[in-house]
Amino acid sequence: MQILRFTRSSLGKKIIVAVTGSIMIGFLLLHAYGNMHAYFGANEINDYSTWLRTFAEHLFGYGGFLWIVRVVVGGSLIVHVITVISLIRQNRAARPVRYRKTSRRRRVIIGLTMLFSGLIILTFVVLHILQFTTGTIEPTPFHESNGLGIVYINLYQAFQVWWIAWIYIFVVAIVAVHIYHGAWSVFQTFGWNNADRNGFFRATAATIAIGLFLSFASVPVTFWTGIMPPPASLMTESNQPSPDATAHVQLPQGHRP
Ligand code: HEM
Incomplete structure (x- = not known):
């Protein structure tokens, strides 16, 4: 009962938003670290993708560990969104509190920024999974082998297309803004902020x-600008990129090499 009362209170909701947000920030830090494997070659990132599915296989079975992560992160996302909506409703219904005019305007702007950036991120996550994990939407051909994504070739082909690269750069900038305000309000929610420490928390x-923006955005930038080499499977015998490497949309829809 006490737990129910806690989750219904404004502070309880803020703590739920903060905890679920922190779990997702943790996921993003690990995801950004995982993406960095691409810089050590196609095998590295492909092996990392395999490792994600075979880690602790003896305990959880094939892909079991990844599913636990998916449930925790996906669950956090759902609870985060539902609690934010409930907080907004609760705040609207509450007796309007008098803020100084500038402070109120600032809060409204930050609130709207968080809401719209959150909606953009939510849409992106759905499309992103459908593109890189399941290959359901194929603006570029999706490659998989025995259920395992061949991650490097998928990244390479996707980010040869300028608008895909730019959408990713744009969205990760939005993610960074959302996280900046989110992380700052986590510190406030837990009451850790005070004049002495605020500088440190903001920093x-x-x-x-x-850090997240630079590491995420570097991937589309380096693939799109050609800093990252084409994967071996897209090279001709003379070690030049084959036509498939640059004419990404040429493979038939639904092609699964
Ligand atoms: C430029 C930035 C990004 C790149 C290059 C990228 C790349 C990828 C790739 C290649 C996969 C599939 C991995 C595999 O199947 O082994 C993946 C999965 C995923 N990514 Fe990203 N990602 C980026 C940004 C993001 C962001 C900003 C979010 C969240 C806001 C995100 C959330 C996810 C999720 C939830 C999955 C599914 C994990 C799973 O269930 O297997 N990604 N990403």
């Missing part, structure tokens, strides 16, 4: 946000 929030 920490900015470091996480900028």
